[in-house]
Amino acid sequence: MPVLNRIADFAEEMKGWRRYLHQHPELEFDCHETAGFIVERLHEIGVDEIHAGIARTGVVAIINGTGEGPTIGLRADMDALPIEELTGADHASTIPGKMHACGHDGHVTMLLGAAKYLAETRRFKGRVALLFQPAEEDGGGGNVMVQEGVMDRFGITEVYGIHNAPGMPLGYFQTNGGALMASVDTAFVYVTGKGGHAATPHDCVDPIVAVVAMVQAVQTIITRNVYALDEVVISVTQIHAGTASNIIPEEAMFCATIRCFNPEVRKLLKKRFHEIVEGHAAAFGVTARVEYDWGYPATVNHPAQAAFAAEVAREVSGDAAVNAEAPREMGSEDFSYMLEVRPGAYLFMGMGPGAGLHHPAYDFNDEAAPIGASFFARLVERALPL
Template sequence: MHAILESLRSRADKFVALRRDIHQHPELGFQEHRTSDAVAERLAQWGYDVERGLGGTGVVGRLRRGSGTRRLGLRADMDALPIGEATGLPYSSSHAGVMHACGHDGHTAMLLCAAEYLAQEAQFSGTLNLIFQPAEEGMGGAVRMIQDGLFEKYPCDAVFAMHNMPGITQGRLVLRDGPTMASSDYATVTVRGVGGHGALPHRAADPLVAAAGIVLALQTVVSRNVDPLQMAVVTVGAMHAGKANNVIPQEATLEISVRALDRDVRATLERRIKALVQAQAESYGVRAEIDYRQGYAVLVNTPEETEFARQTALALLGPDKVVPQGPALPGSEDFAFMLERCPGSYLLIGNGDGDSAGACMVHNPGYDFNDDNVTIGAAYWALLTQRFLID
């Protein structure tokens, strides 16, 4: 067992308790005041220079040691989700309709555990920037922190982040270089026609039929416009039109989710969706308006930094507990925006597989972070810091 793992194991209990306290008091994006307080108070106590309010409720702790010029960033997210908890755990959410269903409570605890160790025991030379980010869950907290001057105030030569993943053996680390998580874009299509009586359709221009045609036509965007070896998803998740069976409505709306693992494919999807929607609407004699909104970017891990992260994982856990090049994921993550500004890598830590409690997927009312990962995650961050900021 690596010496850092042994040292962190003796510290983990109080951070498991902190994790459960954060879990019991979840806060939605840009509302993480209590969590930010807990983070900032501990960082200041351990000797970090602390800034509050970056990106709204974000916290950055900086620790300088020695004469080293290298600068490292480590990021954890803090926000919860608008989901009612159904775990029945003694530390279940005390806020109705809000829970930590993605493990951000655990990510925060892992980085804080590492922060204490690095401040009190570790030897390194350089600058360590610990980034506690708000509002990862679809609200772009990373963008807000960047807009508030994150990398101007706290320059980093590389930045890293870690996320738990159910379905992977607890504690196993999964790395990947290149495109790793998909972009996530959104479109609202409003189809406007002429309403009328259901018995006299020839005197109307039916937007509902046109919307149905658009839904079917959208299924060809990926199959006929994207290289079969590339990943892309176009999903119509909602369709709204009319209220009565004998009334042709005035308009219909569609809500669309669009994902890709390649920036060029992402652009192709936007172009083809816009063109197809307009052409389909015209063919049905109605009008269509499309509100196309770009969300999270493709998350791309840089090769050199990912290899460094990979070798750190192997040094900590050995080859049996490391997946050196895992599969890409269709989910999205706003750490992608940090990686557009700074080289780095995003890795996964297994939350549990098979019939274990940790196998319950994230964004599920029954999910809970695996507390055994506090030690492993903290040890990984501590070792990576010491290897990156070499004395």
Template sequence: MAVLPIIENSTDELTAIFKDLHTHPELGFEEVRTSGIVAEKLKEYGVDEIHTGIGKTGVVGIIKGNREGARRIGLRADMDALPINEETNLSYASKTPGVMHACGHDSHTTMLLGAAKHLAQTRDFAGTAVLIFQPAEEGLGGAREMLKDDLFGRFPCDEVYGMHNSPNGEQGSVGICKGAAMAGASFFDITVQGKGSHAAMPHQSRDPLVIASALVGSLQTILSRNLPPLETCVLSVTQIHAGSAYNVVPDTAALAGTIRYFKDEVIELAERRMRELCAGFELSYGVTINVDLRNVFDVLMNDGDLSDAYMEAAADIVGKENISGTDQPATGSEDFADMLKVVPGAYCRVGHSGTTGLHNPSFFLDPEILPVGASIMARIVERRLS
């Protein structure tokens, strides 16, 4: 590993920042403490401009190189945690009940701070680095909120780069998928309004539980019987809520879940069939079914040339033998996709020794990866603004 010297000498500091953020996680749009630490550190490092309150709790820092240049490169990290109760038993485990950095956003924030320290001290580039600390990535629309606040109008970027940790047990490996790299996602809520009754007299009801249960199975036929078999789509019903007593057939039942996709025509077909199925169930059972479908994530598109540039920068740090430019698309989603719709760029994954999956209460991120990620972020700016 060829970690950049300033970052390597700051390893203890970065680890301390990471552990502090991990101990005090904050949910989306509630990252008041986190964004305060970010702004404080950027000021300490000598960043030229610091802007807070972008997209509610987001922060943007500006660093100018020591040579004239019109080009501007953006670096983005997310800051929010998840509503998960931590079960790692780490000495620095979350002290906030029911909230945990189970996706590693605390590490992403720390890595970008490490890159900021290096870039502000060396300034060995021609142009401007734009550091974007984004709130609320976990399905709450933080990227869209920053864009609504005119992120790239106020802080223009020619290219923008993001990064995510990968608990694959391969310390310092870096991978990227060119083109459509991560799925878009729609969330749905379906409410079946039936007719309740005494549980001993179900014939007097229009049982929403029976209807909702049948609907769950029918929704899966969208994938098996409507979509071409070579297309990728994932439809998961993740919640079902109904009833409050042993002896009462309830009036209503609610379903919720998500659809993941890589093509607009696929999600359009899936959503249309979902509405048609619900309309058919309404007619068949004599009930009312309300469907709320909403797009939450766009498909993340990595620019081919900029993906190559990102991997070349990463190879400077981890070596070519640890680089993969042919990763497969992931059906998970990431709202950095919204930024990439406005500004071209790329998004990579950096492996570490942890092997418990993301969004798991036992998720562990190896802090040894912090200087590696920070160095890659700093290096892409130096290469693209050389």
């Protein structure tokens, strides 16, 4: 793989950055130490501007090219997950109950590597805006950065991002020119009946029976309300009720994740979910409260930018290692908010074999960091040629 020679020269330094970040994971918007580490490296690299405290702990850095031109945005997420690490690695998390199980430590490292190269060479016109974003896993930090005006403030005209993909061959790239990842909404349903002795259910109003019926019925939204070719997922992921074998509880709850690609279908799913819960509550004589969290929108690439990013990926990894017509998937990403306001593209990059994302045995493959950094660097040089 033609990793840029200069980036290959500091691959060991990048490994050190990544492993330090892996040992010091932080959650959501509380990425204070992570941001501090990034700012220190950016000062050493010699970028032209550093703006901290965006979206609480986000960082935006500017590298000026040689001559006037537009500004390309490159994004890396920073936050970790509330998982106890089981890798057994020497560089494992030092923070109990927190780990980089999604590879955001690697994403930061790739962007820092590209920054080091671009600040040294400056073989491009215009500017690069490096977007280090907190709270991708939970909190929608991408949306907060957009709402705080980073696109207009820094004159960003296009924006690009990468996510690592364990199980995909090392250095292999996948993307497409449209919807790549689904929207995600979350529903919490709280059902209240009348508790009592399990031996006398006629004196009670059982919330468990109502919840079971609701859980079964919401699946009919997919089979009977949605066109068969519109991909939809409704997965009930939690049910909580009861404290003993001989007590009918007063309350029960369940939680569901709801995913799709079509905005009109998304509205329909919410409408039918409420109708089914309310109708079953009336039928079973319970009360029900729905908290419906309208989450990340679908991640939709812009065709021209996705095609361009695929060309750059082919330059880095070769024609056979790039799939520019990858199928969309039901995962979600808050990079979607950036793509709603600026043209750009999101890609997956292979890590080789290993544990999957969000698994306690996951670890980013350090051999991938120079590849991702080379992709970012060449994307800038190709998009903003001298």
